[in-house]
Amino acid sequence: MDNRNEAREFLMSRRAKLAPDQAGVAVSGHRRVKGLRRSEVAALADVSIEYYSKIERGNLAGVSDSVLDSVARALQLDHAEREHLFDLARIANGAAQPVRKRKAKAWAARESLTRSLDAITNGPAFVRNGRMDILAANALARAFYGQVFDGPGRGNLARFNFLDQRSREFYPGWEAAADVSVAILRTEAGRDPHDKELHDLVGELSTRSDAFRSRWGAHNVRRHGSGTKNFHHPDVGDLTLTYEGMELTAEPGLSFLIYTAEPGSPSEDRLKLLASLAATARQQAAAALPAIEASQEPS
Structure with a gap:
């Protein structure tokens, strides 16, 4: 840029x-x-x-x-x-000049980071980058953000926000969620203007979404630290969750986010229900796997 x-x-x-x-x-x-x-x-x-x-x-x-x-x-x-x-x-002042180097390998979560995510069972926990790609997630986050992964979002929260109509139900305050999404991308653009994947994402969203394009032109920026958000999950309904965001010291540019519900609240009950539904779906998938593999073996 x-x-x-x-x-x-x-x-x-x-x-x-x-x-x-x-x-x-x-x-x-x-x-x-x-x-x-x-x-x-x-x-x-x-x-x-x-x-x-x-x-x-x-x-x-x-x-x-x-x-x-x-x-x-x-x-x-x-x-x-x-x-x-x-x-x-x-x-x-020249502090971010591009450096010629080999093409970086695709990012993969360290085993210790994956264990840390999986140790959190009471709320969705995930790692994302400044482009808003969800890079790693615990089981509850994968269930919570199921629509982000199975549609136009392709695992990217900004793409989900602007290219998937389901986001307008998932975020009851969609306008505010859209504002925050673009402000985070603007902040990342200022931090790393040579990020080609970010360029490509902004170009895609600008071309395909008037709502994104108008917000991008506003030049608002934001740090995503902590707060409260409302959601409407397709399986369990309305959720009011607080979040904490932490920068990963060992992974510059990546954030670790955790959503939790107030103890004893309806949202906590609905998160527990979502966790139960997700566990049941995993068990059913695991039980069906041997039969699928057997059907694919040559006779």
Whole structure:
């Protein structure tokens, strides 16, 4: 992705979102500019209008951390937005140049990581990357996200969100879920602009989904740490789950997420039912396997 264009559009979008009264800027008369003017951001950041204009044109190479901090404060960037700005500056300064290397092997979960996932039995637990591919999951997560794997999503949460109509039932608050999905991808694009698979995913979704394309243009970013989400699972119904997301120290760029239900709640009962249904389905599949293998043997 074009780092300079990304920085320019990101900063312009943040400036447009910040109303003068939010920034403590006195205004009078008619304003043609949505949000703050460049001169007002420059004054708030204590830099010249010429220098801020250069920054907003996407020229982040050589901009000091102290100036980036000042711009972040002036634009009232949240933690994720500030990190995104610093990621863009890091890349502009040559910290993410592509390196010629052999084609990487397909990622596979370490046995210890798989055991850790399987040890969690009371809630869906899974590992995903910044492109929102589910890379590894415990049994309950595979049952919970069954639709993500068996349709257009092909194991990718963003693709499921925008290309599978079932997602609009799975996420009762679909609009908010869609916003978060795109914001996570935007954050990843700032962190690793040379990720070809991410380029391909964004291109696919932009071509096939108007809802994705409009959100991608908003330049919102997000870190996925913790919170509460509502779901409607096709087998067990409504679920309200809290989640915790942790970065894997041994696997940079990957996140370990766990969903849990409040003890004694209807959601906990429904998660237990889902776990029981999934266990029964696995047992039935295991029982049927010998008969299938026998039927395939040559006579």
